[in-house]
Amino acid sequence: MPTSSQTNTVSQAPLKTRSQFSSRLGFIIAAAGCAVGIGNIWSFPAQTAENGGAAFVLVYLILSFVLAYPALVAELTIGRYSQSNPVTALQQLNPKPVWRRLGQLTGVSAVITITMIYSFYSIVAGWFIGFSLSPLLSTIGMDAAASWLTGFSTPPTLLLTLTFMILTTLIVTRGVKDGIERWSNRLMPSLIILLLALIIFALTRAGGMEGLKVYLLPDFSRVFDSKLLISALGQSFFSMSLGVGAMMVYGSYLNKKANIPTTAAHVAILDSSVAFMAGLLVIPCMYAAMYQGIEIFSPEGVLYSSDKLVFTVLPALFQQLGPVGQLVTIAFFLLLTIAALTSSIAMLETPVSVLVEKVRFRRYRACWLVTSTAAVLSAAIIMNIDVLLPVVVKLITQYFMPILCLVTTIYCAWLIRQDRLLAEIREGFPDIESSLFWKIWPWYIRTICPLLIFLLVLNSFS
Numbered sequence: 001m002p003t004s005s006q007t008n009t010v011s012q013a014p015l016k017t018r019s020q021f022s023s024r025l026g027f028i029i030a031a032a033g034c035a036v037g038i039g040n041i042w043s044f045p046a047q048t049a050e051n052g053g054a055a056f057v058l059v060y061l062i063l064s065f066v067l068a069y070p071a072l073v074a075e076l077t078i079g080r081y082s083q084s085n086p087v088t089a090l091q092q093l094n095p096k097p098v099w100r101r102l103g104q105l106t107g108v109s110a111v112i113t114i115t116m117i118y119s120f121y122s123i124v125a126g127w128f129i130g131f132s133l134s135p136l137l138s139t140i141g142m143d144a145a146a147s148w149l150t151g152f153s154t155p156p157t158l159l160l161t162l163t164f165m166i167l168t169t170l171i172v173t174r175g176v177k178d179g180i181e182r183w184s185n186r187l188m189p190s191l192i193i194l195l196l197a198l199i200i201f202a203l204t205r206a207g208g209m210e211g212l213k214v215y216l217l218p219d220f221s222r223v224f225d226s227k228l229l230i231s232a233l234g235q236s237f238f239s240m241s242l243g244v245g246a247m248m249v250y251g252s253y254l255n256k257k258a259n260i261p262t263t264a265a266h267v268a269i270l271d272s273s274v275a276f277m278a279g280l281l282v283i284p285c286m287y288a289a290m291y292q293g294i295e296i297f298s299p300e301g302v303l304y305s306s307d308k309l310v311f312t313v314l315p316a317l318f319q320q321l322g323p324v325g326q327l328v329t330i331a332f333f334l335l336l337t338i339a340a341l342t343s344s345i346a347m348l349e350t351p352v353s354v355l356v357e358k359v360r361f362r363r364y365r366a367c368w369l370v371t372s373t374a375a376v377l378s379a380a381i382i383m384n385i386d387v388l389l390p391v392v393v394k395l396i397t398q399y400f401m402p403i404l405c406l407v408t409t410i411y412c413a414w415l416i417r418q419d420r421l422l423a424e425i426r427e428g429f430p431d432i433e434s435s436l437f438w439k440i441w442p443w444y445i446r447t448i449c450p451l452l453i454f455l456l457v458l459n460s461f462s
Contacts, residue, residue, distance in 0.1 A: 079251025207291025
């Protein structure tokens with residue numbers, strides 16, 4: 001058995017060569033970019049509209065900080081503690097052979113899951129690109145091409161999906177500082193500025209304030225609805241990219257002097273804020289569209305085609321504004337493309353880190369290999385998209401991600417010795433032992449958090 005000093009020496013060695021974010025702010029922006037994606041702007045508003053408006057928002061925000069935030073701290077801690085990719089990180093948490101095998105299996109499952117997410121995510125992001133370009137093509141008289149790009153048929157969907165994947169891959173091939181961090185620092189401020197401008201637009205439309213009331217005034221009778229709870233739990237984990245290794249690998253690039261609980265809180269707050277602002281944009285736009293005679297809900301109160309809500313309802317509203325509507329449409333779908341890109345680079349980085357560190361691939365080769373694999377999966381989904389896309393999204397967000405997140409929190413709480421866990425967090429938080437966080441988080445992550453996640457996941461199978 002190695003001594004404690006030998007163990008510390010081994011764990012510190014990789015820091016000399018391993019890539020890191022250049023600053024804590026750079027990490028927060030990149031990690032928030034990983035969390036802030038189309039889950040916030042495409043999925044969250046649609047889930048809100050389907051599940052009682054403000055009631056869903058309230059439950060989502062509560063679960064984000066009661067369950068997702070503690071799990072985020074756990075993933076970042078495991079990543080920085082191990083200084084390695086998710087498969088190696090989970091494999092090395094405990095020296096016993098059975099736990100090493102289970103850890104490796106969990107890590108591989110997380111990498112497979114995030115590759116599947118990257119596959120369907122790129123399809124939706126490709127549509128965003130198509131809807132961004134369509135108004136430009138219409139303006140220069142290429143109406144046929146504009147219609148082709150937004151027709152949801154197989155050829156343009158394949159082309160746009162590959163285009164988005166190529167953009168993602170070109171960024172990730174540049175590495176952590178020159179690729180992920182640099183582009184996150186460029187894309188995130190642009191996203192916030194566009195989002196705020198579009199919110200002002202939405203709230204000034206006729207009917208927009210009615211949508212704001214639906215969004216902000218909860219019907220408390222729906223708060224404990226089982227469907228709402230499961231949807232909100234899945235959305236909170238999907239939104240923060242938990243359970244699939246992305247935050248773990250970002251944590252492994254985090255400087256040892258960073259305060260993990262505070263940094264995680266900043267990421268969670270920024271992520272939840274963007275999701276909340278996305279609702280401030282989309283829900284008022286929906287009611288503004290209803291005010292203009294565009295049908296949103298069926299007579300039974302069911303939301304029409306929630307997965308394509310932003311592609312049908314909102315463009316129809318924007319088109320009624322004439323030439324200004326073209327600019328608003330471009331800005332809106334550019335916003336969605338940026339949000340998708342900030343997340344997709346983290347999705348690609350996760351399996352790439354495994355190939356680079358465990359298989360010794362060069363980064364360039366690893367990036368294109370993962371993208372090629374994901375492209376094949378995307379093509380398979382596209383060939384039968386109406387059936388496969390909603391099934392894959394539901395399986396991953398409501399089952400795979402919560403289960404993997406549950407397992408990860410158990411690993412962090414029970415497989416890492418308490419003194420090592422304390423020492424890791426103390427690196428950037430010297431007063432951790434006297435803090436309220438340390439009085440609550442260790443036992444909470446060991447008992448309450450896994451139990452609540454388990455009960456909600458169990459309920460989803462009933």
